[in-house]
Amino acid sequence: MNRMLNNKLLSCKNLSKNQIMKILRRTEEFEKKPSFNNQGYNFTLINAFFEPSTRTMLSFQQACYRLGGRVINFNKEFSSINKGESHYDTVKSLVNYGDIMVLRHPERGFVEKFSEKEKMPIINGGDGDGEHPTQALLDLYTIYKNFKSFFTENAHILNILIVGDIRHSRTIHSLIDVLKHYPRIKINLLPYENREPQYEMIENIAREHNQFVEDIVYDKNNCDYSKYDVIYMTRLQKERHGGTQNVNFILNKQEMEKVKKDAIIMHPLPRNEEIATEIDDDERCVYFDQMKNGVFVRMTILEMLLGYT
Numbered sequence: 001m002n003r004m005l006n007n008k009l010l011s012c013k014n015l016s017k018n019q020i021m022k023i024l025r026r027t028e029e030f031e032k033k034p035s036f037n038n039q040g041y042n043f044t045l046i047n048a049f050f051e052p053s054t055r056t057m058l059s060f061q062q063a064c065y066r067l068g069g070r071v072i073n074f075n076k077e078f079s080s081i082n083k084g085e086s087h088y089d090t091v092k093s094l095v096n097y098g099d100i101m102v103l104r105h106p107e108r109g110f111v112e113k114f115s116e117k118e119k120m121p122i123i124n125g126g127d128g129d130g131e132h133p134t135q136a137l138l139d140l141y142t143i144y145k146n147f148k149s150f151f152t153e154n155a156h157i158l159n160i161l162i163v164g165d166i167r168h169s170r171t172i173h174s175l176i177d178v179l180k181h182y183p184r185i186k187i188n189l190l191p192y193e194n195r196e197p198q199y200e201m202i203e204n205i206a207r208e209h210n211q212f213v214e215d216i217v218y219d220k221n222n223c224d225y226s227k228y229d230v231i232y233m234t235r236l237q238k239e240r241h242g243g244t245q246n247v248n249f250i251l252n253k254q255e256m257e258k259v260k261k262d263a264i265i266m267h268p269l270p271r272n273e274e275i276a277t278e279i280d281d282d283e284r285c286v287y288f289d290q291m292k293n294g295v296f297v298r299m300t301i302l303e304m305l306l307g308y309t
């Protein structure tokens with residue numbers, strides 16, 4: 001059993017910088033050395049998704065196959081939930097069918113609460129508008145790959161602009177939790193209307209990144225896009241808190257002209273209208289590459305939690 005992550009990955013809040021760097025380096029090994037695939041590990045992964053998923057579920061499945069494991073995919077539509085079984089009883093049952101579980105649930109805190117008394121290694125695959133730790137790690141890995149010198153020499157400043165539903169996006173919450181270990185990364189937020197962050201998040205960013213509180217949140221009219229090395233876009237979380245608002249910033253060809261030549265545009269996906277498809281071929285757009293990175297990061301996490309390293 002792996003002590004480093006204490007057998008669970010529920011949040012990025014308690015990860016140390018050393019642990020994070022270890023994850024990045026192991027992920028890089030998986031990506032760079034195809035012979036590292038096919039580890040021949042013998043385990044069964046339970047994908048327990050109570051909310052829709054394309055990337056997280058399938059990339060865990062692929063990561064599992066590459067390590068030599070098997071997968072059981074829970075399908076809520078065809079389950080006994082339709083006979084009135086509770087979500088708790090359902091997960092409690094699934095635990096009997098494998099060795100490690102990825103659990104995604106629409107209720108914030110559900111994964112953590114379930115995990116408290118559970119011995120099985122559990123990975124939070126996204127809990128409501130709470131957290132999404134493996135997404136944050138693959139996002140950080142994508143930044144690491146594109147700005148290697150920043151991580152090795154730690155000499156310069158990296159500017160990140162995070163755009164979208166800052167209040168409800170779990171990928172943003174977890175990303176901010178991992179970025180806190182890199183005070184030379186400076187963070188600005190460009191929230192959609194009524195999706196502004198809690199004040200506590202702004203205070204934390206100011207403290208951890210040595211920035212002024214009043215210098216963190218921008219709106220699209222006073223934001224200088226040419227300053228950023230990373231622009232991290234997200235969609236409006238319509239299914240969580242209503243979709244009556246529109247997104248107030250759309251990244252299209254015209255806006256891309258203002259963006260640095262060597263910047264990267266990230267998005268956890270799925271995208272809605274916030275990124276125009278006309279920019280997909282721009283080499284600064286790395287959102288589909290992020291997906292590929294997700295498989296390698298998830299191989300690392302599975303391996304660690306199963307105690308193979």
Ligand code: NCD
Pocket residue numbers: 055056126132135170171234235268269270
């Ligand atoms: C995100 C999620 O489910 O939180 N997608 C993902 O896992 N790649 C982002 C979202 O739903 O907006």
